[in-house]
Amino acid sequence: MLPPSTNADYHGAPVAAWVLGFAGVTTILPGIIHYFLPDGGAGVIAGLDLSTRREIILALFAWVGAMQIPHGLLELLIAVRYRSLVPVGLALIVLERGLMATDGWFGKASLTGHHPPEHYASPIAVVVAGVALLLALRRRAVVQER
Numbered sequence: 001m002l003p004p005s006t007n008a009d010y011h012g013a014p015v016a017a018w019v020l021g022f023a024g025v026t027t028i029l030p031g032i033i034h035y036f037l038p039d040g041g042a043g044v045i046a047g048l049d050l051s052t053r054r055e056i057i058l059a060l061f062a063w064v065g066a067m068q069i070p071h072g073l074l075e076l077l078i079a080v081r082y083r084s085l086v087p088v089g090l091a092l093i094v095l096e097r098g099l100m101a102t103d104g105w106f107g108k109a110s111l112t113g114h115h116p117p118e119h120y121a122s123p124i125a126v127v128v129a130g131v132a133l134l135l136a137l138r139r140r141a142v143v144q145e146r
Helices: 014-036 054-081 083-106 108-112 117-137
Strands: none
Touching: 014 054, 014 083, 014 117, 054 083, 083 108, 083 117
16 A cells, blocks of 8 residues: 655655654644544643533544544654655645644634643744754765775
8 A cells, every 4th residue: 555665765864754753743642632532622631611612612623633643644654654755744844833823823813812732832843843844955965885
């Protein structure tokens, strides 16, 4: 089901792939929480008031979790087996987390005045993934044995 590995074609910094792999894990874990926890983490982690429209809030959290789990698995797969795609994966994280941070602090989500943990984590993720992206795009010297 999987094509051959492309790791030999990757010439960026190995740490960039590790950052992508870490991002994969930190995407899967919240996905599991959102999908499987009875309140999806909406109340116990994010501190949302679930007294009104509880069903919709929990359904949305489960929906997000259902997207996070495969998204994180793909990030892990790229980090481990398809490293030539590491720059693309990191660029998508910068875009995703940048949009999340913008909305959390300046957009629709900011209108609530409530800031769950992700509002603090997303700007940090943008910076870390951005630095890793620059490292992934830098070609490292390839040492050839004689």
